[in-house]
Structure formats: structure tokens, C-alpha cells
Amino acid sequence: EAGVTQFPSHSVIEKGQTVTLRCDPISGHDNLYWYRRVMGKEIKFLLHFVKESKQDESGMPNNRFLAERTGGTYSTLKVQPAELEDSGVYFCASSQRVGAPSGELFFGEGSRLTVL
């Protein structure tokens, strides 16, 4: 079974440009989460999808960030326009379908974003 995959693994862009990060969760996982870690600091929650619906987007920093989950499968996180403080590692994670016993998060390897 394929794990959570993220693309790109590393992106270097200039301030003001746009970047789109993609996450493919484990097949059948309804829950999809985005997290961010900046400069080795704590892992911060961004948002949570249940299937194609945004369950909780309270962690999104501002309206420069837009997340979508097409058809309840893969998800994208777009940053437009990017600012210096957006640099960090963006992790995607998925977990079991809604209604299943509590399970763990399965993480991708992260997308490292560097904004110059």
C-alpha cells in the first residue's frame, strides 16, 4: 500500500510568487491534515479535511493560503503571493475513514518551501 506522498519535496521561490503543494493521502483515508513547521519550531496545524469538506481551517495563517481537496482524494495547498515568513516544511497527513476506531496519523515526507 502506498503511503502519503507529497510533491514537490523542495521548492525555492521568490517573494511574491505562487507555489502549489500537493498531497496524495493513503487510499481510503477520509481525513487529511496539513501542518507546518517553521525553522525547527513546533508543528502547527493548518487545516483538516473530511473527504472534500473543510472540517477545520482555524490554523490557516491568512487569506494568502488556499487549500482544496478535489473529490475527496488528493489535496493542494496554494500560497499566493508567498512571503518570507511562509518558509518552512509543510507536512500532509491522513488518517482512517470517518467512523473507524481512533487511529494514528500517517505522514508524508513534507514539502520544504524556501521563500527568498
Place this chain on the structure above:
Amino acid sequence: AQSVTQLDSHVSVSEGTPVLLRCNYSSSYSPSLFWYVQHPNKGLQLLLKYTSAATLVKGINGFEAEFKKSETSFHLTKPSAHMSDAAEYFCVVRTGNQFYFGTGTSLTVIP
């Protein structure tokens, strides 16, 4: 309210000696608890989980953790550290579909 406190930001041990990484949590509900490890430039990997079964949980690579409700703790231990254990470790609490992360403990293993 839910929260996770990892009491040490850095722990350093000699190879072959025991490892103790401390985690305390607060939760309004019966939580599920997890320990994850992150090696440099890698994603987070599950070490072990507690989901209201046995309070002593065994994980991968010789790690184990004990859930102590009275102390609201879920400390991670390993009898003998190996060089490959050098990494960052995260304690995580789940309530419902929400996950709460500790700030991480960086483990250094001295040869």
C-alpha cells in the same frame, strides 16, 4: 482543553544507556496518545500508540511507553540507546479527529 507538554527540548545520552523522554498531557476526554519520531529531512514515523488497551505499550525499535492516568503522563523509554535513535521525538494526543502536538524533544546519542 487539550494540550501536550514535552518537558525536555533536548536530551543527550551515551550509546548503550537508557533513554527517557517525558510527556504530560491534559485532555477533557479519554485520549489516544502517540509517539512519533522524525529523522532529518524525513516525515514523522509512528513509534507507538495508546488507545485505551494495555497501559504499557511496546513500539518499534525497542521503544515503549506507559500510560499513567493519575499522573497524566505518557513517557517514552528505551533500555539501551543506539546511534540510530538520534532524532526528534513528538508526543501527540488525539481527541476525536483533532491531534495536538508537543513541541518535540531532540535526542542526541553520544558514541
